Amino acid sequence: MGRGRRHRGTSKRNQIEKSKENVQRPLKSDASFDSNFQKPISSNLDFEEYYKEQRIVKAKEWDSFMEILRKPLPAAFRVNSNGQFCDDLRLKLENDFMESLQAEAVESGESEAIKPLPWYPKNLAWHSNFSRKEIRKNQTLERFHEFLKLETEVGNMTRQESVSMVPPLFLDVHPDHFVLDMCAAPGSKTFQLLEIIHESSEPGSLPNGMVVANDVDYKRCNLLIHQTKRTCTTNLMVTNNEGQHFPNCKTKEASDTNHQSIDQLLFDRVLCDVPCSGDGTLRKAPDIWRRWNSGSGNGLHSLQVVLAMRGLSVLKVGGRMIYSTCSMNPIEDEAVVAEILRRCGCSVELVDVSHKLPELIRRPGLKKWKVHDRGGWYRSYKDVPKSQRDGVLKSMFPSGKSDKESTGGGDRYGDMTSISSDESAEEVCDLPLERCMRILPHDQNTGGFFIAVLHKVSPLPEFQEKINQRRNFSTRKNINSCEAVSGTVVTKPEEGAEEDTILEEVVSENGFEHPENDNISEVGIVELAQKLDDMGVRREVPAMQGKWKGLYPVVFLRDETVINGIKTFYGIKDESFPLYGHLVTRNSDISSHGNVKRIYYVSKAVKDVLELNFSVGKPLKISSVGLKMFEKQSAKECEANCCSFRITSEGLPVILPYMTKQILYATMADFKNLLQQKSIKFLDFIHPQIGEKAAELALGSCVMVLVDDTQLGSEPVKVNSSTIAIGCWKGKASLTVMVTTLDCHQLIQRLSDRSKEVENAENCFKTAETD
Numbered sequence: 001m002g003r004g005r006r007h008r009g010t011s012k013r014n015q016i017e018k019s020k021e022n023v024q025r026p027l028k029s030d031a032s033f034d035s036n037f038q039k040p041i042s043s044n045l046d047f048e049e050y051y052k053e054q055r056i057v058k059a060k061e062w063d064s065f066m067e068i069l070r071k072p073l074p075a076a077f078r079v080n081s082n083g084q085f086c087d088d089l090r091l092k093l094e095n096d097f098m099e100s101l102q103a104e105a106v107e108s109g110e111s112e113a114i115k116p117l118p119w120y121p122k123n124l125a126w127h128s129n130f131s132r133k134e135i136r137k138n139q140t141l142e143r144f145h146e147f148l149k150l151e152t153e154v155g156n157m158t159r160q161e162s163v164s165m166v167p168p169l170f171l172d173v174h175p176d177h178f179v180l181d182m183c184a185a186p187g188s189k190t191f192q193l194l195e196i197i198h199e200s201s202e203p204g205s206l207p208n209g210m211v212v213a214n215d216v217d218y219k220r221c222n223l224l225i226h227q228t229k230r231t232c233t234t235n236l237m238v239t240n241n242e243g244q245h246f247p248n249c250k251t252k253e254a255s256d257t258n259h260q261s262i263d264q265l266l267f268d269r270v271l272c273d274v275p276c277s278g279d280g281t282l283r284k285a286p287d288i289w290r291r292w293n294s295g296s297g298n299g300l301h302s303l304q305v306v307l308a309m310r311g312l313s314v315l316k317v318g319g320r321m322i323y324s325t326c327s328m329n330p331i332e333d334e335a336v337v338a339e340i341l342r343r344c345g346c347s348v349e350l351v352d353v354s355h356k357l358p359e360l361i362r363r364p365g366l367k368k369w370k371v372h373d374r375g376g377w378y379r380s381y382k383d384v385p386k387s388q389r390d391g392v393l394k395s396m397f398p399s400g401k402s403d404k405e406s407t408g409g410g411d412r413y414g415d416m417t418s419i420s421s422d423e424s425a426e427e428v429c430d431l432p433l434e435r436c437m438r439i440l441p442h443d444q445n446t447g448g449f450f451i452a453v454l455h456k457v458s459p460l461p462e463f464q465e466k467i468n469q470r471r472n473f474s475t476r477k478n479i480n481s482c483e484a485v486s487g488t489v490v491t492k493p494e495e496g497a498e499e500d501t502i503l504e505e506v507v508s509e510n511g512f513e514h515p516e517n518d519n520i521s522e523v524g525i526v527e528l529a530q531k532l533d534d535m536g537v538r539r540e541v542p543a544m545q546g547k548w549k550g551l552y553p554v555v556f557l558r559d560e561t562v563i564n565g566i567k568t569f570y571g572i573k574d575e576s577f578p579l580y581g582h583l584v585t586r587n588s589d590i591s592s593h594g595n596v597k598r599i600y601y602v603s604k605a606v607k608d609v610l611e612l613n614f615s616v617g618k619p620l621k622i623s624s625v626g627l628k629m630f631e632k633q634s635a636k637e638c639e640a641n642c643c644s645f646r647i648t649s650e651g652l653p654v655i656l657p658y659m660t661k662q663i664l665y666a667t668m669a670d671f672k673n674l675l676q677q678k679s680i681k682f683l684d685f686i687h688p689q690i691g692e693k694a695a696e697l698a699l700g701s702c703v704m705v706l707v708d709d710t711q712l713g714s715e716p717v718k719v720n721s722s723t724i725a726i727g728c729w730k731g732k733a734s735l736t737v738m739v740t741t742l743d744c745h746q747l748i749q750r751l752s753d754r755s756k757e758v759e760n761a762e763n764c765f766k767t768a769e770t771d
Contacts, residue, residue: 041286041289041290042069042070042286042289043070043289044289044290044292046292046293046294047279047289047292048066050294050372051328053370053372053377054329054330054366054369054370055366056328056330056366056438056440057440057442061442064442065440065441065442067442068283068441068442068445069282069283069441071283072131072132072133072134072283072284073131073132073161073281073283073284073446073447074127074128074129074130074131074445075128075130075131075132075135075148075159076117076125076126076127076128076159076160076161076162076165077125077126077128077148077152077157077158077159077160078120078124078125078126078157078158078160078165078192079093079124079125079126079156079157080155080156080157080158080191080195080230080231081122081124081195081196081199082195082198082199082231082721083155083156083157084156084653084721084722084724085156085750086124086156088750088753088754089151089156089157090122090123090124092147092753093114093116093126094116094123097113097114097144097147098112098113098114098115100143100144101113101114101141101144104130104138104140104141112129113128113129113130114126114127114128114129115127117162117165118359119357119358119359119360120165120169121169125162125165127162127445132159135148150742150745150746150749151746153742154230154742154743154746155229155230155231155232156746158188158191158192158227160188160192161281161284161446161447162444162446162447163280163326163439163446163447163448163449164188164189164326164447164449165192166357166360166437166439166449166451167189167271167273167322167324167451168189168192168193168196168271168322169356169357170322170353170356170357170451170453171193171269171271171320171322171453172269172320173193173196173197173200173209173269174197174200174209174268175197175198175200175207175208175209176207176208176209176268177197177209177267177268177269178209178210178212178265178266178267178268178269178605179193179197179209179210179211179212179267179268179269179270179271180211180212180214180246180267180269180270180271180311180314181193181211181212181213181214181271181273182214182243182246182270182271182272182273182274182307182310182311183214183215183216183243183272183273183274183275183307184213184214184215184224184238184271184273185215185217185220185221185223185224186220186223186224186227187213187223187224187225187226187227187228188227189271189273190211190213190224190227190228190236191227191228191230191231193211193271194211194228194231194233194235194236195231197209197210197211197235198231198233198235206234206235206603206604206654207235207603207605208603208604208605209235209268209605210235210236210237210603210605210606210609211235211236211237212236212237212238212239212267212609213228213236213237213238213239214238214239214240214241214243214246215238215239215240215243216240216241216242216243217240218240218551218623221238221240221623221624224238224623225238225623225624229650232627232650232651232653232654233627234601234602234603234606234626234627234654235603235605235606236606236624236625236626236627237606237609237610237620237622237624237625237626238622238623238624238625239620239621239622239623240551240621240622240623241619241620241621243272243274243307243310243311244303244306244307244310245310246310246311246314247265247619247620248265248313248314248619249264249265249609249612249613249616249619249620250263250264250265250616251263251264251612251615251616261608261611261612262608262609262612263612264612265314265609265612265613266314266315266316266319267314267315267316267319268315268316268319268320269315269319269320269321270311270312270314270315270319270320270321270322271321271322271324272307272308272311272321272322272323272324273322273324273325274300274303274304274307274308274323274324274325274332275300275303275304276297276300276304276325276326276327276329276332277292277296277297277300277327277329277332278326278327279292279327279328279329279448280325280326280327280328280441280447280448280449280450281326281447281448282447282448283441283447284447294329294331294372294373295373295374295391297327297329297331297332298331298371298372298373298391298392298396299391300332301331301332301335301336301393301395301396302393302395304325304332304336305336305339305340305395308321308323308336308337308340309340309343309344311323312340312344312348312454312456312460313460315456316456317456317457317458317459318455318456318457319455319456320351320453320454320455320456321453321454321456322451322452322453322454323336323337323340323451323452323454324449324450324451324452325449325450326447326448326449326450327448327450328438328440328448328450330366330369331369331371331396332450333365333366333436333438333450333452334365334366334369334398334429334433334436335369335395335396335397335398337350337365337431337433337436337452337454338395338398338400338429338431338433339395339400340454341431342395342400342431344460344461345461346457346458347456347457347458347459347460347461348454348455348456348457348460349454349455349457350431350432350433350435350436350452350453350454350455351435351453351454351455352432352435353435353437353453354435360439360444361439361443361444362437362438362439362443362451363437363438363439363440363443364433364434364435364436364437364438365433365434365435365436365437365438365450365452366433366438367398367428367429367433367434368398368426368427368428368429369398370426371384371392371396371397373388373391373392374388375388378392378397379425379426379427380397380399380427381393381394381396381397381399381401381402382402397427398426398427398428398429399427399429435452435453436450436451436452437449437450437451437452438450439451551621551622551623552586552587552588553586553587553618553622554584554585554586554610554622554625555584555585555586555587555590556581556583556584556610557583557584557585557596557599559596560580562596562599562645563579563580563583565643565644565645566579566630566643566645567579568643569643569661569662569698569700570643570647570655570659570660570661570662571659571660571661571662572655572658572659572660573658573660576658577655577658579601581607582601582602582603582604582607583599583600583601583602583629584599584600584602584610584625584626585597585598585599585600586598595632596632597631597632598628598630598631598632599628599629599630599631599645600625600626600627600628600629601626601627601629601651601654601655602625602626602627603626606625606626610622610625627650627651627654628648628650628651629647629648629651629654629655630645630646630647630648630651631645631646631648632644632645633645633646633700633701643700643701644700645701646700646701646727646729646738647701647703647727648727649726649727649738649739649740649743652703652725652726652727653721653725656703656705656719656723656725657719657720659703660716661698662697662698662700662701662702662703662730663702663703663705663715663716664690664693664694664697664702664703664704664705664728664735665690665693665704665705665707665711665712665715665717666685666687666690666704666705666706666707666712667686667687667690667706667707667708667709667712668706668709668751668755669686669687670685670686670687670690671704671706671724671751672748672751673685673686674704674726674728674735674737675726675737675744675747675748675751676744676748678736678737678744679734679735679736679737680734680735681733681734682694682695682733682734682735687712689712689713690712694730694735697730698730699730699731699732700729700730701727701728701729701730701738702727702728702729702730702735703725703726703727703728704725704726704728704735705717705719705723705724705725706723706724706725706751724747724751726738726739726743726747727739
């Protein structure tokens with residue numbers, strides 16, 4: 001087994017080394033090195049020369065541009081619009097922290113400590129004038145730091161770079177849309193897309209749409225699963241496929257038109273946020289100063305084109321795709337968009353969204369640029385020596401033409417580009433690239449970002465699909481990973497999540513386990529990665545080979561005894577909340593005796609995609625699907641009941657409106673008391689009737705719902721999205737909470753804040769009456 005692992009690891013390293021050879025290495029500047037490596041480097045002469053030559057900003061702005069790049073990036077965060085305490089958190093930011101942090105802001109020379117991003121809807125996204133490091137280290141900011149940390153961990157907020165929040169806002173997502181996030185890890189944009197789908201759907205109902213979040217690296221899929229788990233959604237599927245080869249799930253014959261299933265997986269919206277050199281994140285990742293070179297962007301250009309073309313291939317006619325990068329390099333930005341438009345002809349158009357989000361400062365895309373290589377600067381492809389043309393491609397230039405094409409009689413897309421007869425003149429692209437968006441750091445104190453909105457008007461040309469297939473095959477040979485292509489490890493470090501926080505239980509829970517008879521490894525992939533980290537070795541885990549190695553398949557739960565037991569125990573009516581056909585599990589969750597450990601609930605849209613995937617040979621490698629709704633309990637009390645499955649905390653908000661049994665209603669006093677004590681005997685409830693009701697419940701899992709004092713005794717109470725409830729375990733003489741200590745602490749804090757607001761309102765009312 002050990003020899004097998006070494007062989008696979010060596011093979012992967014060899015493939016990565018080969019991919020590095022395809023990237024031209026420019027001369028290194030003296031500014032890229034520092035004898036004292038602990039001193040942060042914030043300059044690179046190659047970087048400055050490159051972007052001055054590309055003229056991404058005017059000469060008079062250059063000093064401001066460079067000055068802001070050398071400053072730490074301010075922290076930004078977003079309130080979950082679907083969170084139960086969305087309004088509470090927004091009010092706390094507006095009425096508490098904006099005032100309490102102001103003194104610290106003045107001391108730092110800033111006019112405001114925190115403020116809502118003016119272009120983000122409903123004051124849900126916020127910008128802080130403190131960097132993440134300052135928030136962590138400054139003692140006067142400790143309360144604010146603890147607030148951010150707690151609310152992020154429980155899923156009420158997401159720390160996310162402000163420019164990273166932009167692409168989903170231009171995607172125009174509706175609740176019935178099928179959305180593909182092609183390169184999704186670490187997952188904050190996926191989280192945002194799910195918020196939009198749920199926020200715009202009917203209250204109390206599951207959206208008809210779904211999000212497929214894909215990433216090529218199954219280790220980063222763990223991070224993606226961990227991030228999106230906090231959304232508590234049944235409308236998500238996480239897949240582990242190469243984006244440029246995303247499967248074409250299509251049956252040979254169309255199904256009948258009863259709208260009960262789908263015969264092809266196409267998407268209404270596609271987010272193609274591609275791997276890039278990432279120099280737009282210099283303020284957050286200053287190590288990029290040291291390792292930046294123009295070869296990184298050149299080496300990624302081809303991959304970015306094929307990723308975008310694959311996204312357009314699986315996009316429905318009439319659909320919209322966002323192409324975005326966190327790079328300022330036109331070779332990764334405008335050049336890729338221009339090549340997309342050339343390949344697609346009139347079937348795809350670049351959308352003008354300059355009227356959307358008017359308070360977001362953005363600049364139009366470039367119309368001209370040059371290409372840099374170790375051989376120097378090139379204005380046109382015809383100037384590139386033949387020896388350099390493996391690394392410098394004609395698609396990198398504004399015209400996208402070779403010398404022969406540029407002097408010939410036009411091209412098949414019409415006279416869309418022009419080249420001056422003067423060989424020393426720069427090419428100027430006549431495609432409408434000004435419709436692209438460039439977000440520059442010094443405009444609104446952000447990172448750098450590039451966005452293009454594409455609309456699919458008609459099917460792609462048939463010949464283009466064949467070309468795509470050949471190019472995809474070529475790309476597969478040269479690119480082993482979206483993460484390591486150019487000699488620079490390419491990441492998407494936008495969201496502020498730490499990969500090292502992903503725990504083993506997150507991995508195993510979602511099916512990332514090695515089958516018992518698999519000879520790849522004696523230890524799990526996460527344990528191996530952690531050992532390598534402890535040894536100070538770069539994480540190079542052997543690549544999994546084969547369809548299901550290291551990943552357990554999803555299976556539908558067909559056991560009617562289990563399903564009927566759940567329905568009976570919790571009083572769920574199938575017509576209002578169908579279980580059969582919507583419950584799935586991993587075969588890793590099925591014991592040798594056939595018993596199921598964990599059960600996930602999927603929406604109708606996800607159910608249809610699962611069935612399609614099964615019918616066409618399972619080309620989608622599914623890392624996670626649906627929402628964990630039920631978990632097996634081995635307590636002795638379960639033996640006396642027809643149901644041994646408890647409702648999980650993440651599944652409770654979805655299923656609670658459809659439960660008619662095992663519900664206990666409690667007032668604020670008893671609810672907070674249980675959260676603080678964790679377990680209370682029936683006789684010790686503040687309101688005796690609550691203890692009596694608890695004693696009448698069946699042994700096992702139950703739910704406690706918070707109600708007003710006036711509602712107590714008038715059960716059942718209609719629940720909605722604002723209802724506060726927790727999962728509990730009813731024993732023979734006591735009731736115990738079944739939520740984590742962190743969740744208990746967060747809930748107590750939120751309830752205390754609400755009590756203070758009610759008390760303040762009452763005092764104000766009394767004062768007004770006295771006056």
